[in-house]
Amino acid sequence: MAAGAMNERNLFGLLALLLSLLLAGCAPGEEETPPLAGASIGGGFTLTNQDGERVADTDFAGRYRLVYFGFTYCPDVCPVDLQIIGQALRQLEQNHPEVAARVQPIFISVDPERDTPPVLKEYVAAFHPRLVGLTGTPEEIADVAKRYGVYYMKEEVEGASDYLVNHSRIALLFGPEGEPIAIVPHDKGADAIAEEIKRWVK
Known part of the structure; x- marks a missing residue:
């Protein structure tokens, strides 16, 4: 040849x-493997929402859950974080409504003594209309915080009758079956949150 x-x-x-x-x-x-895939975090709970109704984790089945732990008397960190999360959700609702519709934002109080349903109702409404606020007995909150890997502790303020709650500053994204997916970078702004949600919500 x-x-x-x-x-x-x-x-x-x-x-x-x-x-x-x-x-x-x-x-x-x-498909890309989520960073928290297989992590022992999350799980079942039954708490009380801002309308005084008992709510279980199974009530959110089929939806992605963006979960943030905090308390309504938080002087700075919690409202800033929730404001940014609300901005990210509004961005998604405007630009990617099909993604936003699949995400349920949830705020779980680590201060059940003061965060009653009426207090939660007024608080969560300030950040996003679909934000669900959850509270419960001290035992219920302790249990759910442990399941979700969240630390919190009451701290007395010297010279004041009120107290603060020192707690983990973290936002977690869970899948439609409650499976852990990722830590959402709420400290990097609304754009970063929206991008992370778009990355995982299918």
């Missing part, structure tokens, strides 16, 4: 190989 014919065959073979690699790169591969 002539050298020219051999080179031509090699060239076609090389082109075919490159084409197959390009097509393989365009083909859908395995």
Whole structure:
């Protein structure tokens, strides 16, 4: 066989190989594994919402859950975080309504003594109309915080009758079956939250 014919065959073979690699790169591969996949975090609970109704985690089945723990008397951190989360959800509602519709934002109080349903109702309404506020007995809150890996502790304020609650500052995204997906970067602004939600909500 002539050298020219051999080179031509090699060239076609090389082109075919490159084409197959390009097509393989365009083909859908395995889905990205969520950072918290398989983590022992989350789980069942039954708490009381801002309307005084008992709510279980199973009531949110089929929806992604964006969960944030805090308390209504928090002087700065909680309202700032919730405001940013609310902004991110409004961005998604405007630009990606199909994604936003699948996400249920949830605020769980770590101060059940003061965060009664009426207090929660007024508080959560200030951040987003779909934000669900949950409270419960001290035992119920202790249980759910433990399940979700959240630390909190009451701290007396010297010279004051009120107290503060030192707690983990974290927002967690769970899947439609309650499976842990990711920590949402609420400290990086609304755009970062919206992008992280879009990344995982299918």
